[in-house]
Structures are given as structure tokens and as C-alpha cells.
Amino acid sequence: MNKKTSDSAQSGGTSANDSAYQVLARKYRPQKFSELVGQDALVRTITNAIREDRVAHSFILTGVRGVGKTTTARIIARSLNCVGADGQGGPTISPCGICEHCKAIADSRDVDVLEMDAASRTGVDNIRELLDGVRYLPASARFKIYIIDEVHMLSIAAFNALLKTLEEPPPHVKFIFATTEIRKLPVTVLSRCQRFDLRRIGAEQLVAHFGSVAESEGVKAEAEALKLIA
Ligand SMILES: [Zn+2]
Incomplete structure (x- = not known):
């Protein structure tokens, strides 16, 4: 996680980050x-x-x-x-x-x-x-x-x-x-x-799912990091 992300996470998220989240949520809503x-x-x-x-x-x-x-x-x-x-x-x-x-x-x-x-x-x-x-x-x-x-x-x-x-x-x-x-x-x-x-889906499936979302966003995600999120 880079510094900017962790800062905004602590402050509850900026509006720019919120809208970025909205776009992603919409894009990946099944x-x-x-x-x-x-x-x-x-x-x-x-x-x-x-x-x-x-x-x-x-x-x-x-x-x-x-x-x-x-x-x-x-x-x-x-x-x-x-x-x-x-x-x-x-x-x-x-x-x-x-x-x-x-x-x-x-x-x-x-x-x-x-x-x-x-x-x-x-x-x-x-x-x-x-x-x-x-x-x-x-x-x-x-x-x-x-x-x-x-x-x-x-x-x-x-x-x-x-x-x-x-x-x-x-x-x-x-x-x-x-x-x-x-x-x-x-x-x-x-x-x-x-x-x-x-x-609710199992942790293993979640890891695979997060991994594929990260990949299509061009983000490199470590397997261990994905497990932590799941
Ligand atoms: Zn149709």
C-alpha cells in the first residue's frame, strides 16, 4: 500500500477516492x-x-x-x-x-x-x-x-x-x-x-477473485496481501 492510500484510508477516504471506488464497484458488479x-x-x-x-x-x-x-x-x-x-x-x-x-x-x-x-x-x-x-x-x-x-x-x-x-x-x-x-x-x-x-464465498475463491480484479486493473497484488484482504 502506498502512502497516499493509507493516509486517505485513515481520514475516511477523500471524495476523489470515493468516486474511484464507485467506478470500480460498478465495473466489477456481476x-x-x-x-x-x-x-x-x-x-x-x-x-x-x-x-x-x-x-x-x-x-x-x-x-x-x-x-x-x-x-x-x-x-x-x-x-x-x-x-x-x-x-x-x-x-x-x-x-x-x-x-x-x-x-x-x-x-x-x-x-x-x-x-x-x-x-x-x-x-x-x-x-x-x-x-x-x-x-x-x-x-x-x-x-x-x-x-x-x-x-x-x-x-x-x-x-x-x-x-x-x-x-x-x-x-x-x-x-x-x-x-x-x-x-x-x-x-x-x-x-x-x-x-x-x-x-458468503470462501476465502480461497475471494483471493482468486481479488487477484483477477487486480490483474485486469493492471495492479500487481501479492498472493499474501490478497489473503489478508480476504
Ligand atoms: Zn441482453
Whole structure:
């Protein structure tokens, strides 16, 4: 570590360093499954589901805060709605990143991918409002995708409203739920979702991942130093 970096680390980081960090974080935020470090089971299951054209209509992602649930939810959304560079592609395990849907989802501005944070919108009215559009076809994408974060925060009435839709989801609708507290979810809801437990990745994988990030940034990183960070 050079002197400048250690100084700014002590002072809590300058704004220049903060924005440099933002750029890096954005650059290395995973955009497709192959970049999702350590979530092999999920990647395998979704790969097979897409290949066999048997993708679930509802997913639930669970894991501790910061494990990458929202990032993963958006990658699933991209996979389902990607049309490829030529606009002709179907669901894919490797979303292209350049079609209109891939780009819009990355920026959280896709009209067919609706995100709601259930931590701040817990009531039955919130869910009804969100699900109001379920019966309409997507505006331009293949699927209308509902991403509900912190879904365990919903009220019982809200869960019941949601359950009605989960029991008979229209074919053009997909749900992706995320939660840190899977035990707080009603079994009736859980049983209708494909569940993925996202795990913190092991130190060895982290070392390899940091190493590849450092390498593509043209930074030489000592193996021992990477282990310390991991
Ligand atoms: Zn795409």
C-alpha cells in the first residue's frame, strides 16, 4: 500500500477516492451468472432450467445482508428478458449486457421489471398496487418481473394478497423475492418458490477473485496481501 492510500484510508477516504471506488464497484458488479463468484448451485439450476425451458415462475433468494441478493435478482431478470445483440435471442444464462432490456435492468429503469422494497412498503395496499399490473402483458419485454426485496416484512394481509397471484401466476409474470429472514415467510408462499440460499464465498475463491480484479486493473497484488484482504 502506498502512502497516499493509507493516509486517505485513515481520514475516511477523500471524495476523489470515493468516486474511484464507485467506478470500480460498478465495473466489477456481476452482470451475468459466470461472474457470480461462489454461487455455483444457483448457476447450475438456472442454466438447466433455461436449457429445458422449465424456468420457475417464482424464486426466493435468501442470505445475509450484502451477500448479493439484489445483484443476483437483477441478473436473473436480465437472463429471462435478454434478447441478445441482434434482438432475436431467447432467455439465456449469459445475458448480453447490451440489448435494451439488459441495459435498462442494470440501471433499474426497465418498465417491465418492477422492484419494491417491502421493508418500507409492508401493507396490503402496497402489494395490491404493485400487483395491479399483473394481468397486463409486459410493455416490451418477454416477462413482467416483480422483484420484492425484504419480502418477510410484508403484513399477513399483504402475503395473502400475494399468495393469490402466486397460486395462479399468468405465464408472462415472474417473481423474484429476496429476504434475510426466510423463516418469517409463510410456508404457503415458500412452497411456491424455487429457493436459493446465497452463501458468503470462501476465502480461497475471494483471493482468486481479488487477484483477477487486480490483474485486469493492471495492479500487481501479492498472493499474501490478497489473503489478508480476504
Ligand atoms: Zn441482453
